Amino acid sequence: MKLKIQSIKNYFKSKKERGLEPVFFEKIGDQKTSRDQMRENLIKALKKNGWTIKK
Numbered sequence: 110m111k112l113k114i115q116s117i118k119n120y121f122k123s124k125k126e127r128g129l130e131p132v133f134f135e136k137i138g139d140q141k142t143s144r145d146q147m148r149e150n151l152i153k154a155l156k157k158n159g160w161t162i163k164k
Contacts, residue, residue, distance in 0.1 A: 133158045 115123070124131060137150035152162055 121131065121134075133154070135154045137154060138147040142150075156162065
């Protein structure tokens with residue numbers, strides 16, 4: 110099994126070359142953001158894009 114790791118810029122470039130568009134891509138945090146805050150940001154981003162969350 111071969112694993113290929115690429116940067117975000119290369120990821121979007123390769124998608125565009127193949128004629129694909131990402132559904133959505135939003136930043137949810139950086140290195141200074143707490144884990145709980147990233148989780149909340151992720152939930153908000155998913156809800157904004159039509160996902161439903163079940164707990």
